[in-house]
Amino acid sequence: MKIVQVVPWLGYGDAIGNDVLAIDLSIKEKKFETKIYAEGIDARIQKGLAENVKNLEVQTEDIVILHLSAWAKSNDLVANLNCKKVMIYHNITPPVYFEYYDKKNAQQCASGLEQLKELKNSFDMVLAVSEYNRQNLLEMGYKCEINILPIIIPFNDYDKNPSTKVLKKFEDNYTNILFLGRIVPNKKHEDVIAAFDFYQKNYNPKSRLFLVGNPNGCENYAEQLKIYAKELGTKNVFFTGHTAFNEILAYYKLADLFLCQSEHEGFCVPLIEAMYFNLPILAYSSSAIPDTLNGSGFITKEKNPALTGALINKILTDEALKKTIIENQQERLLDFECKKIQSLFWKYMEKLIN
Amino acid sequence: MKEINYEEIIRNITAEIEAKKAKEAKVAFDDIKLNKAQYNNYTVKYDSIDFGKGIKKIVNKIMNKLIKRTTFSLTQDQNDINHNLVNKIEELSSKVQYLENKVKILEEEKVNS
Numbered sequence: 001m002k003i004v005q006v007v008p009w010l011g012y013g014d015a016i017g018n019d020v021l022a023i024d025l026s027i028k029e030k031k032f033e034t035k036i037y038a039e040g041i042d043a044r045i046q047k048g049l050a051e052n053v054k055n056l057e058v059q060t061e062d063i064v065i066l067h068l069s070a071w072a073k074s075n076d077l078v079a080n081l082n083c084k085k086v087m088i089y090h091n092i093t094p095p096v097y098f099e100y101y102d103k104k105n106a107q108q109c110a111s112g113l114e115q116l117k118e119l120k121n122s123f124d125m126v127l128a129v130s131e132y133n134r135q136n137l138l139e140m141g142y143k144c145e146i147n148i149l150p151i152i153i154p155f156n157d158y159d160k161n162p163s164t165k166v167l168k169k170f171e172d173n174y175t176n177i178l179f180l181g182r183i184v185p186n187k188k189h190e191d192v193i194a195a196f197d198f199y200q201k202n203y204n205p206k207s208r209l210f211l212v213g214n215p216n217g218c219e220n221y222a223e224q225l226k227i228y229a230k231e232l233g234t235k236n237v238f239f240t241g242h243t244a245f246n247e248i249l250a251y252y253k254l255a256d257l258f259l260c261q262s263e264h265e266g267f268c269v270p271l272i273e274a275m276y277f278n279l280p281i282l283a284y285s286s287s288a289i290p291d292t293l294n295g296s297g298f299i300t301k302e303k304n305p306a307l308t309g310a311l312i313n314k315i316l317t318d319e320a321l322k323k324t325i326i327e328n329q330q331e332r333l334l335d336f337e338c339k340k341i342q343s344l345f346w347k348y349m350e351k352l353i354n
Numbered sequence: 355m356k357e358i359n360y361e362e363i364i365r366n367i368t369a370e371i372e373a374k375k376a377k378e379a380k381v382a383f384d385d386i387k388l389n390k391a392q393y394n395n396y397t398v399k400y401d402s403i404d405f406g407k408g409i410k411k412i413v414n415k416i417m418n419k420l421i422k423r424t425t426f427s428l429t430q431d432q433n434d435i436n437h438n439l440v441n442k443i444e445e446l447s448s449k450v451q452y453l454e455n456k457v458k459i460l461e462e463e464k465v466n467s
Binding site for chain 1: 364383388393
């Protein structure tokens with residue numbers, strides 16, 4: 001019996017890619033025969049670790065784990081296999097967010113959601129990375145067993161050396177606000193900018209905003225964001241573009257607060273990263289964000305730049321509040337320890353193995 | 355977890371904002387209009403999709419020169435080399451993209467005038 005994983009695109013350093021690699025390692029530790037299959041493989045992935053999904057061959061007793069986050073040919077391919085099938089659902093962004101900026105992507109998201117609905121009777125078990133994702137599937141009519149399995153995050157990587165170039169560039173007495181995530185419309189960078197603008201103009205002119213993330217595919221959205229910041233007259237808004245891992249670490253080290261105004265997240269790994277770096281989190285309550293924070297951080301239910309901007313100041317100047325937020329986050333972070341998630345994974349897998 | 359009285363904090367902050375007569379943003383994000391060149395993504399994607407038609411040749415030339423000119427330490431592993439290349443290509447291609455957009459804007463202005 002073997003346990004294999006299928007992922008449409010095996011990326012290097014992204015949340016799904018890391019999850020796939022961590023599960024691969026865990027399967028190998030349990031001495032099961034395993035392999036990763038993908039339609040596309042990032043050139044930076046170690047050679048031999050994954051192969052083309054066309055080469056996938058299974059026996060009826062095998063278990064195939066499909067990572068689903070978009071429309072893909074391999075989703076149908078796995079659904080039609082004659083073996084035990086598990087889907088790890090990472091969520092698909094509602095197409096409405098892309099309709100103006102990236103019609104092709106909007107179409108892909110719409111097709112992905114259609115495909116997801118069609119596959120509702122194809123799996124023996126689904127592992128949703130958050131309760132929000134589980135609810136999405138239930139609404140689509142999924143009747144199989146759905147369990148929650150958070151993304152496995154390789155915390156050891158965060159102890160690597162941060163970029164000294166970035167650290168040196170910004171090491172001063174400015175207050176740094178950080179948001180990290182691809183520059184895509186569902187993440188609502190404009191609301192981050194608006195809240196930061198209020199904070200900077202009313203409380204702290206010596207402040208800067210780091211928007212760390214790649215705008216690939218949504219350069220027009222990034223362009224609009226830059227014009228917006230300019231027209232608001234907001235100073236020190238930095239769009240980093242494609243960022244190397246050691247640079248990401250440096251931005252986390254430099255930051256004083258993590259500000260998230262995203263309106264759609266299937267899990268939101270940067271929230272966990274912010275917890276790891278002891279950054280107080282101020283986030284808007286949407287999609288999977290309340291699940292991931294689970295009572296930690298500071299959540300707002302209202303999109304109001306003035307309120308959010310003033311809350312940035314409150315959290316950064318009220319030491320007792322900041323301390324409580326960070327302590328609560330540290331407690332929540334324990335739930336995401338690799339070993340805990342891995343043992344949860346095997347608890348679910350054993351149901352299929354037996 | 356220690357309890358935080360969110361409601362009280364938000365109530366106090368709201369009162370503080372009103373008392374402060376704080377400066378609020380007067381520009382709405384949705385009111386910002388992109389011109390044609392800004393709206394059309396002249397994207398250059400190393401990993402996956404397509405290069406914009408007009409800049410494909412330029413980018414390929416740059417890539418070829420870059421690969422010839424770039425030297426790496428033998429101690430660096432393949433991942434680092436690839437990553438450096440991606441960074442450099444993206445850096446260069448964003449410059450090409452900027453120039454391409456500039457040309458488009460100038461062309462539009464010329465037509466309009």
